[in-house]
Amino acid sequence: MRKMFATLLALALAALGSSATSAAEDPPTRPPTVLVTGANRGIGLEFTRQYVESGWKVIATARDPTNATELQQLAFQHANLVVEKLDLADNAAIATLAQKYRGQPIDVLLNNAGYLGEPDKQSLGKTFDYPMFEQIMRVNAYAPLVMSQAFLDNVLAGDQKKIIALTSGIGSVTLAARFGGLVFYRMSKASLDLGMRALQADVRSRGIKVGLLVPGEVETQMLRDSGYSGRGKPPDEAARALIRVIDGLNDQDAKLLSLDGTIVPF
Template sequence: MATALVTGSNRGIGLEFCRQYADAGWKVLACCRRPEQASDLQGLAIHHPSVSIHQLDLGNFDQIDALAHAQASETIDVLINNAGIYGDSGRNVLGALDYELWARVLKINAEAPVKMTEAFLPHVSRSERKLVVAITSLMGSMADNSSGGAIMYRTSKAALNAAMKSLAIDLKPRGVGVMILHPGWVKTDMGGSNAPTSPAESVAGMRRTIEGFALRDSGRFLDFRGRELPW
């Protein structure tokens, strides 16, 4: 049985990853900050005994280390760094930027996925698939930025992309791959109701891209349909 670890698993894209992998017969380690409030995830775990729920605040790196230690005997085929926060709002503009919030957005969106990769690298390295996935955004692309704004979110995703590109190079000699995936504009709490893509469609596309991964593709910036994106 293959195993996936998913962060931000209580809703949206993360929950859909858990659902689809569980339906496909995978073992799923579903991580979220407040499991007691994750009713949909709890329901999924009731129907799929292969889904286990783990409390994890990605802003607390000691918790990441503790979870990795508690799961020391686990083998993880695909580590999916999905959790993220937006931070930007209509009031959070140049001249009134909340720099403490910006630091938190950078920590959750860029530093935490690197910390997760570092902490769970032994678990991933001994698996068959040996794959780390970072759910990023096209908003992290400088070439694509024609509208400005969203400074916190854009910089955090650009930093994530740069970090994961470096990890792809560093980990390739160990046979560990890194995928940098844009899920599309998705109907979630962050994406909003006007988004054209459902979580089910986005995750199905990302799973196909993950299934088609070869180590030579490590470090590429792709969308959920497997198309190359500009940095």
């Protein structure tokens, strides 16, 4: 009996020893990390859900986390999801968040948040609202650049090194003259596209890939606010297709890529 016990103990110790050795030889791999802005609803919430369920670490930012019920529920269920408060119109808040994550790799910086504004305040024949123009430009065009700068070292430290922005086909300069309306929003996305393409030139030599994604019409609050609701695809479907495009992103010039990866003219 004593002999059998000693044999079992020896076997257990040997197993422990061998697992300690292999752990020393193969350090645990780090799950990839994505930072998603505007994660409390719409496509951003779906990006968050799908990345979290795939085992990524997700830093999900929202202007008002206390009222982001679905996002909070998701965070309650998944330890790999962290929710952070962030208003993209607040440069100091962006700097503070970047400071908090200093030294931590971020594989994908996903500039998803966007602001449409009120259609009637950005159309010829109606009103042009300057404060709204400023807010649209700030959130859609300026904030992704500030975020890219603030988190550049994090992206450089990541394995995938991707900076992504959600843009819109109605911001395409080539297609612009075909229809009117939503002028501020469309100007902001055209500015975003140019800014991100210029950024690509700045960071290409450092191995960063920049992606401009065109989701098409997606049934979110934004589409409802635009007046075109009823013909968009569900947000989960859009996010799934966009994640595939992000996965396959190469280091070519930042082009406007639709859900199936085809190029939308800039």
